[in-house]
Amino acid sequence: xxxxxxxVALLAVQAGTLQQQVIPDPTGANGYEEYLQAADIVDTRxxxxxxxxxxxxxxxxxxxxxxxxxxxxxxxxxxxxxEANTFGKALSLVVEGNxxxxxxxxxxVMVEFSPFNDLVKLGIDASYVAYAKGDWKAGTNELLALLVxxxxxxxxxxxxxxxxxxxxxxxxTALDEHRSQxxxxxxxxxxxxxxxxxxxxxxxxxxxxxxxSFQLGNVDAAIDPDKKIPREVLxxxxxxxxxxxxxxxxxxxxxxxxxxxxxxxxxxxxxxLSRLQKPEGDWLDNKRLAPTDPNAKIxxxxxxxxxxxxxxxxxxxxxxxVIPAVANRNRLRQMRLNxxxxxxxxxxxxxxxxxxxAASKEAGLDPLTGEPFQYERxxxxxxxxxxxxxxxxEIDLSARSAHKK
Amino acid sequence: xxxLTPLIALAAMQGLQTEQSLLTRIVGVPTGKxxxxxxxxxxxxxxxxxxxxxxxxxAYKMSTFGAANNDPDSxxxxxxxxxxxxxxxxxxxxxxxxxxHVGGAFEVISIGNQxxxxxxxxxxxxxxxxxxxxxxxxxxxxxxxxxYVEFSEGRTTQAVNDLLEGIKFxxxxxxxxxxxxxxSIAIQxxxxxxxxxxxxQLSLSDVQHIDKACQQLIxxxxxIKEMLAREYSLTYNSIDDLLKDPSELLSEDENKxxxxxxxxxxxxxxQQLKSMLTQALKSRYEDAASKLTGPESTWPVNDxxxxxxxxxxxxxxxxxxxxxxxxxQGKNMQHxxxxxxxxxxxxxxxxxxxxxxxxxxxxxxxxPAKLEDCADLKVATDPFSGALFHYEQKDGAYKLYSTGIxxxxxxxxxxxxxxxxxxSGGDHPN
Numbered sequence: 001x002x003x004x005x006x007x008v009a010l011l012a013v014q015a016g017t018l019q020q021q022v023i024p025d026p027t028g029a030n031g032y033e034e035y036l037q038a039a040d041i042v043d044t045r046x047x048x049x050x051x052x053x054x055x056x057x058x059x060x061x062x063x064x065x066x067x068x069x070x071x072x073x074x075x076x077x078x079x080x081x082x083e084a085n086t087f088g089k090a091l092s093l094v095v096e097g098n099x100x101x102x103x104x105x106x107x108x109v110m111v112e113f114s115p116f117n118d119l120v121k122l123g124i125d126a127s128y129v130a131y132a133k134g135d136w137k138a139g140t141n142e143l144l145a146l147l148v149x150x151x152x153x154x155x156x157x158x159x160x161x162x163x164x165x166x167x168x169x170x171x172x173t174a175l176d177e178h179r180s181q182x183x184x185x186x187x188x189x190x191x192x193x194x195x196x197x198x199x200x201x202x203x204x205x206x207x208x209x210x211x212x213s214f215q216l217g218n219v220d221a222a223i224d225p226d227k228k229i230p231r232e233v234l235x236x237x238x239x240x241x242x243x244x245x246x247x248x249x250x251x252x253x254x255x256x257x258x259x260x261x262x263x264x265x266x267x268x269x270x271x272x273l274s275r276l277q278k279p280e281g282d283w284l285d286n287k288r289l290a291p292t293d294p295n296a297k298i299x300x301x302x303x304x305x306x307x308x309x310x311x312x313x314x315x316x317x318x319x320x321x322v323i324p325a326v327a328n329r330n331r332l333r334q335m336r337l338n339x340x341x342x343x344x345x346x347x348x349x350x351x352x353x354x355x356x357x358a359a360s361k362e363a364g365l366d367p368l369t370g371e372p373f374q375y376e377r378x379x380x381x382x383x384x385x386x387x388x389x390x391x392x393x394e395i396d397l398s399a400r401s402a403h404k405k
Numbered sequence: 406x407x408x409l410t411p412l413i414a415l416a417a418m419q420g421l422q423t424e425q426s427l428l429t430r431i432v433g434v435p436t437g438k439x440x441x442x443x444x445x446x447x448x449x450x451x452x453x454x455x456x457x458x459x460x461x462x463x464a465y466k467m468s469t470f471g472a473a474n475n476d477p478d479s480x481x482x483x484x485x486x487x488x489x490x491x492x493x494x495x496x497x498x499x500x501x502x503x504x505x506h507v508g509g510a511f512e513v514i515s516i517g518n519q520x521x522x523x524x525x526x527x528x529x530x531x532x533x534x535x536x537x538x539x540x541x542x543x544x545x546x547x548x549x550x551x552x553y554v555e556f557s558e559g560r561t562t563q564a565v566n567d568l569l570e571g572i573k574f575x576x577x578x579x580x581x582x583x584x585x586x587x588x589s590i591a592i593q594x595x596x597x598x599x600x601x602x603x604x605x606q607l608s609l610s611d612v613q614h615i616d617k618a619c620q621q622l623i624x625x626x627x628x629i630k631e632m633l634a635r636e637y638s639l640t641y642n643s644i645d646d647l648l649k650d651p652s653e654l655l656s657e658d659e660n661k662x663x664x665x666x667x668x669x670x671x672x673x674x675x676q677q678l679k680s681m682l683t684q685a686l687k688s689r690y691e692d693a694a695s696k697l698t699g700p701e702s703t704w705p706v707n708d709x710x711x712x713x714x715x716x717x718x719x720x721x722x723x724x725x726x727x728x729x730x731x732x733x734q735g736k737n738m739q740h741x742x743x744x745x746x747x748x749x750x751x752x753x754x755x756x757x758x759x760x761x762x763x764x765x766x767x768x769x770x771x772x773p774a775k776l777e778d779c780a781d782l783k784v785a786t787d788p789f790s791g792a793l794f795h796y797e798q799k800d801g802a803y804k805l806y807s808t809g810i811x812x813x814x815x816x817x818x819x820x821x822x823x824x825x826x827x828x829s830g831g832d833h834p835n
């Protein structure tokens with residue numbers, strides 16, 4: 001994390017719109033530009049004031065002034081409707097961005113991910129409004145658009161991967177909460193959307209590749225005694241040691257440290273990128289790999305020790321890094337199964353007695369276990385989940401269901 | 406009180422077997438102003454044979470064998486194929502085909518609902534046929550099927566409209582005689598069962614519409630008094646026949662003990678018996694009308710009183726009158742009828758409360774903590790128990806029911822949020 005977030009923190013104060021900061025020279029052909037324009041809409045004082053006021057309703061009522069047309073007595077639906085009406089243009093931009101190829105590049109300033117998260121919240125609220133109005137198609141489409149958006153964000157660097165994974169899970173939970181309202185055509189659209197997402201190259205591969213390029217490209221900037229780079233190394237003694245050691249290094253030694261760091265970054269990513277070429281069920285080492293994070297110890301006696309210190313807490317891939325990708329792909333499969341089960345229910349007036357009645361063998365297969373997904377009937381409802389692995393534990397589609405376990 | 410029902414029901418079924426239209430047989434020349442005529446037209450449009458074929462196929466596809474079988478030659482019990490249906494079709498596809506072929510009949514119901522509705526037959530007797538009752542019940546099933554198809558396509562507004570029209574239809578046919586009130590209850594039950602199936606799919610505007618419609622239905626009194634007066638008149642007109650042959654009415658033991666005596670009564674005694682019986686019946690019908698036309702809170706839903714004993718060795722005229730009165734309008738029948746009526750009223754109130762709870766959920770993104778959060782006290786109160794309807798949040802959704810009627814257990818419509826892992830039972834409202 002040293003190489004990544006220290007630079008982010010330094011550069012995040014740059015002025016201008018998010019789009020100007022991240023993609024200063026837009027082409028019009030990159031959907032990420034629309035995403036950034038959308039993020040600019042929620043990165044405004046108006047949106048933040050609205051969200052602050054809304055949060056204050058439960059934490060500190062009366063401390064923030066209500067947006068025009070709203071009051072403390074406004075219902076959740078009224079607030080969501082205001083939000084969707086006032087900032088809905090942002091969601092149209094997301095949908096437009098989804099129609100194009102997307103790429104953020106490796107610009108070091110990473111200011112868009114928090115607004116992206118707000119965009120997902122906005123989209124979930126807008127879909128809620130659509131569902132409340134009985135516009136099931138619009139509600140489902142909104143959430144499916146967010147899934148595509150989140151998946152595209154997941155492809156961008158380690159930060160995007162982390163943010164996008166969270167956005168994906170949040171969107172899947174929201175979609176699952178409206179399962180009762182899915183029509184037959186909703187089910188078809190969900191199946192199609194999930195099929196497309198799963199058929200595309202896994203976003204984690206793109207994320208690892210872009211993060212590797214990003215980290216390698218920033219080694220020179222990070223290992224430079226003349227640049228004061230704020231660090232997030234937790235151990236102050238270690239930070240002091242790094243400063244002392246860096247000042248004492250010759251140019252040649254500094255280059256050696258850079259080379260060691262580059263090699264370690266390359267090796268770490270190569271190992272996981274190789275693993276990600278395998279079938280999904282083999283992405284995780286269920287015995288856990290040895291940690292790839294370097295084990296830097298004071299004193300930093302050797303150049304290798306110093307290199308390890310630089311890499312300490314960095315976003316190098318490890319088993320835990322892969323878990324969100326595995327879990328979300330598994331949740332996508334569960335979402336597809338839910339849509340197939342719901343469609344089966346519409347078509348046959350009952351839930352399937354076995355998963356195989358509603359889903360093909362392929363759709364019903366849990367790649368993590370090599371067995372069919374777990375399907376349990378509970379009275380007038382049912383539960384689909386994965387038994388997962390020793391590393392992941394059970395994987396459930398919705399956060400709420402997981403909480404219930 | 407209910408004794409004529411099976412006879413009339415049989416007559417109604419027999420009436421179906423003739424080719425002449427219901428409208429022609431029952432109305433003759435339509436006025437265009439009576440919604441009952443539209444109901445009859447709808448019955449004629451639906452016909453008597455088509456829907457049962459679809460219904461049979463839907464049931465067949467739901468069966469274990471039907472679900473797995475696409476080969477018509479391999480199953481000797483395969484029902485005949487209705488128009489537009491092939492063996493490999495899903496339940497939904499069959500429902501769509503049924504809707505395409507007979508669903509239009511249900512739309513005529515809503516035309517009738519716009520008009521004043523009354524039974525076009527002015528004079529009723531024990532021989533009056535009610536051949537429309539079975540087609541009316543069938544129309545309700547056609548309407549529920551139509552709504553199912555519409556729900557599956559996301560056309561919830563239309564589906565809700567159809568189910569509410571079905572409930573209005575049930576109310577429209579209520580006031581003729583007892584059997585029509587029972588068919589009315591059955592039709593409402595069919596509509597509510599379909600509502601129950603789709604409660605989780607209703608939008609805010611859907612539930613607001615339901616709330617308003619239920620309030621109107623609850624506020625508009627059912628013509629119970631008029632219906633009971635007609636029923637009394639019908640019974641009164643049949644007394645002479647019953648005295649000539651009481652075996653159709655009496656139990657085996659009673660017939661053994663009193664049958665010959667009744668048939669052998671002299672003119673004066675027979676007149677005396679008729680008079681006493683008429684008085685007893687009139688008093689009982691008036692008592693029932695008085696109880697059921699007051700506020701629901703005064704309905705004797707938990708009355709456990711029984712008929713006066715009628716010793717088998719007492720062949721006095723007064724005892725004979727009591728025996729016959731008990732058979733024609735006994736306490737047990739009255740209790741059953743009142744309970745059936747009360748249950749139907751409770752279920753309608755429950756539908757309204759579901760609408761309020763779901764509206765609250767849409768508006769606040771949480772379920773109400775208690776019923777009073779979404780409904781005023783009057784609506785939230787079970788009129789038969791005087792206490793609030795039972796409401797609790799459960800398994801990510803909620804449970805709502807009444808225990809206001811002794812002996813009927815929990816009366817409920819079940820909200821099923823399939824995204825929540827709730828545990829609940831079958832498909833019909835309790």
